[in-house]
Amino acid sequence: MIRRFWVFIEQEDGKIHPVAWELLGVARRLATEISDELEKSNDQAIVEGILVGQGVSALAGEAFQYGADRVYVVDAPPFKHYINYAYTTALVTLVQKYQPEVFLIGATTLGRDLAGSVATTLRTGLTADCTQLQMGIARDSARKLLLMTRPAFGGNVIATIMCKNHLPQMATVRPRVFNAPPPSPQRQGEVIQESVPLDPSAANVEILEFITSQSAKVKIEYADIIVSGGRGLGGPGGFALVKELADELGGVVGSSRPCVDAGWISYDHQVGQTGKTVRPKLYIAVGISGAIQHKVGMQDSDFIIAINRDPHAPIFEIATVGIVGDLYEVVPNMIQQIRSLKEAKHG
Amino acid sequence: MFHALVCIKQVPDTTNIRIDPETGNLIRQGVPTILNPYDAHAVAAAVEWKRKLGGKVTVISMGPPAAASAIRECIELGADRGILISARQFSGSDTLATSYVLAKVIEAVSKDEPVDLVFFGKQAIDGDTAQVGPGVASRLGFPMVTYAVKIRELNLQDGYVVIERKTETRNEILKAKLPAALTCEKDIAEIPYASLPDLIYSLKYEPELWTAESPIAFDPAQIGLKGSPTTVYKTGTPEKHTGGEVFHSAEFGLEQAIKLALDKLAASPVGNSILRVSQ
Numbered sequence: 001m002i003r004r005f006w007v008f009i010e011q012e013d014g015k016i017h018p019v020a021w022e023l024l025g026v027a028r029r030l031a032t033e034i035s036d037e038l039e040k041s042n043d044q045a046i047v048e049g050i051l052v053g054q055g056v057s058a059l060a061g062e063a064f065q066y067g068a069d070r071v072y073v074v075d076a077p078p079f080k081h082y083i084n085y086a087y088t089t090a091l092v093t094l095v096q097k098y099q100p101e102v103f104l105i106g107a108t109t110l111g112r113d114l115a116g117s118v119a120t121t122l123r124t125g126l127t128a129d130c131t132q133l134q135m136g137i138a139r140d141s142a143r144k145l146l147l148m149t150r151p152a153f154g155g156n157v158i159a160t161i162m163c164k165n166h167l168p169q170m171a172t173v174r175p176r177v178f179n180a181p182p183p184s185p186q187r188q189g190e191v192i193q194e195s196v197p198l199d200p201s202a203a204n205v206e207i208l209e210f211i212t213s214q215s216a217k218v219k220i221e222y223a224d225i226i227v228s229g230g231r232g233l234g235g236p237g238g239f240a241l242v243k244e245l246a247d248e249l250g251g252v253v254g255s256s257r258p259c260v261d262a263g264w265i266s267y268d269h270q271v272g273q274t275g276k277t278v279r280p281k282l283y284i285a286v287g288i289s290g291a292i293q294h295k296v297g298m299q300d301s302d303f304i305i306a307i308n309r310d311p312h313a314p315i316f317e318i319a320t321v322g323i324v325g326d327l328y329e330v331v332p333n334m335i336q337q338i339r340s341l342k343e344a345k346h347g
Numbered sequence: 348m349f350h351a352l353v354c355i356k357q358v359p360d361t362t363n364i365r366i367d368p369e370t371g372n373l374i375r376q377g378v379p380t381i382l383n384p385y386d387a388h389a390v391a392a393a394v395e396w397k398r399k400l401g402g403k404v405t406v407i408s409m410g411p412p413a414a415a416s417a418i419r420e421c422i423e424l425g426a427d428r429g430i431l432i433s434a435r436q437f438s439g440s441d442t443l444a445t446s447y448v449l450a451k452v453i454e455a456v457s458k459d460e461p462v463d464l465v466f467f468g469k470q471a472i473d474g475d476t477a478q479v480g481p482g483v484a485s486r487l488g489f490p491m492v493t494y495a496v497k498i499r500e501l502n503l504q505d506g507y508v509v510i511e512r513k514t515e516t517r518n519e520i521l522k523a524k525l526p527a528a529l530t531c532e533k534d535i536a537e538i539p540y541a542s543l544p545d546l547i548y549s550l551k552y553e554p555e556l557w558t559a560e561s562p563i564a565f566d567p568a569q570i571g572l573k574g575s576p577t578t579v580y581k582t583g584t585p586e587k588h589t590g591g592e593v594f595h596s597a598e599f600g601l602e603q604a605i606k607l608a609l610d611k612l613a614a615s616p617v618g619n620s621i622l623r624v625s626q
Binding site: 012084085088109110116117123125128138139152153156157159160161163164165204207211212213219225249267281292295299302303306311317318319320321329334337341 | 359442443446470472473474475476477478479480481482485486488489491492493509511514516518519520521522524527532576577578579580581582583584585587588589590591592593595596597605606607609611613615616617618620622
């Protein structure tokens with residue numbers, strides 16, 4: 001028997017979303033976690049990618065570098081842009097044909113829209129926003145199951161979910177929760193073209209227009225340096241100072257939820273359980289108390305500096321280094337010190 | 348006549364959750380519950396269009412008896428009818444089972460009064476799955492528009508709706524055939540102040556109670572734990588972190604406290620590359 005570990009390779013306008021590579025890395029690891037079961041049987045584990053779009057076949061090659069053994073490609077005009085009905089039909093058709101054991105999808109806006117429809121159509125389980133994935137025995141299962149761990153109740157609880165009697169075991173994972181594996185340029189694989197017929201009468205949605213805003217939307221998930229502001233800023237004006245520090249470091253501006261809720265800054269900047277998961281090299285939390293819902297979104301940053309007036313703020317629990325003080329004094333001084341540091345290096 | 352149906356959920360106020368410091372467990376008692384914030388905006392949008400076109404807003408919710416108060420809140424916002432789907436048999440339902448129950452209720456409601464548009468919040472703040480909306484829509488065979496920020500046009504005569512939705516990279520304008528479903532961002536509508544008649548009506552409003560058997564019978568194999576492919580294997584609390592060194596500016600002086608922190612950064616594996624970034 002072939003035990004298939006599937007990853008949806010999300011693309012938009014011919015650009016692959018990096019979460020696909022992160023998930024191929026996870027799928028590769030999951031496949032090795034059942035090696036003991038494979039040794040005892042004639043089973044074989046393979047990692048496969050699913051790529052849907054128009055004119056996308058050439059993109060499949062890159063998936064091999066990140067760990068796919070094989071890529072199924074649905075490449076036809078009706079799949080040019082993401083439409084829930086068309087993409088759901090494609091994925092459901094392929095799942096029914098090949099019966100994967102595990103199916104991972106990025107928890108992007110597209111992926112969440114798609115995963116819910118696919119799982120419901122297949123009448124299987126789906127676990128959203130997993131932060132840990134592992135193959136393991138649970139409750140005397142006959143073989144290893146996908147154990148899906150995710151935060152719940154705003155990050156206050158960590159729950160491990162299983163889907164024991166239904167296949168595929170489906171999970172979504174947010175970008176940046178896992179690191180992409182280093183690509184192996186020499187790795188090869190097999191591309192399999194699939195054709196999925198669509199019922200034209202079932203197509204009940206059409207795209208009229210795309211609106212791309214002048215200022216491209218902020219992508220904080222993949223930034224190396226993030227300076228985030230919180231309620232301690234006291235008002236929307238405080239973000240000017242946050243931005244000044246971010247600019248000085250070549251970073252981007254993030255925010256905690258209360259500031260977004262209060263309308264001080266747009267949702268695109270929000271870090272946390274209901275915002276984005278980030279793992280930059282440097283994260284500076286300015287006036288953020290560190291509610292659990294914020295921490296789950298940034299705790300994997302390499303280096304965290306917390307600036308807060310309250311020495312008991314929970315943000316200090318996960319900070320690599322903390323500064324207790326008035327942010328309106330600390331941040332301007334920090335900007336100056338960074339400037340002189342850089343001048344010293346270049347001078 | 349426009350008939351909007353909104354699926355809502357009562358949720359614990361996750362910003363106010365407390366953890367038992369001894370056991371590390373969630374303290375459920377005394378945790379305030381609220382109408383899921385995104386759902387409130389979905390109700391507001393449905394009411395806004397009802398007022399424009401004339402018609403009716405029906406709100407449905409699956410939950411414990413106490414969820415009646417969330418429905419009452421929707422009535423206060425201008426909804427006309429509320430149905431609470433509540434029975435012991437439903438407990439333990441995951442998103443697949445929940446979508447079955449909601450879809451079945453929507454079908455039943457539609458038999459008497461056909462529904463044009465089904466609204467959802469984009470996600471509930473307790474589970475954050477965003478799965479129930481797409482699940483219900485695919486069961487009903489309705490077109491689904493997620494992350495809606497604006498209903499641009501609603502044409503009952505020609506049977507379509509034009510919705511603007513937000514994706515990670517851009518906004519999309521979609522035209523969907525009615526009946527359709529959408530999940531709403533907060534931008535979809537402002538929460539209005541309740542009118543006095545709506546407020547008074549909501550105070551004494553009792554939602555209709557639908558159980559597992561009546562007025563429609565649900566398949567016992569598709570609800571509750573039995574109807575849920577996913578189950579919780581175990582739960583725990585997030586890892587405790589101890590944190591690094593903290594420098595008080597009151598103790599070290601402002602300048603020195605910041606210098607000590609930046610020294611740590613400079614000495615760290617990432618520090619050199621970061622402090623070199625100057626253009």
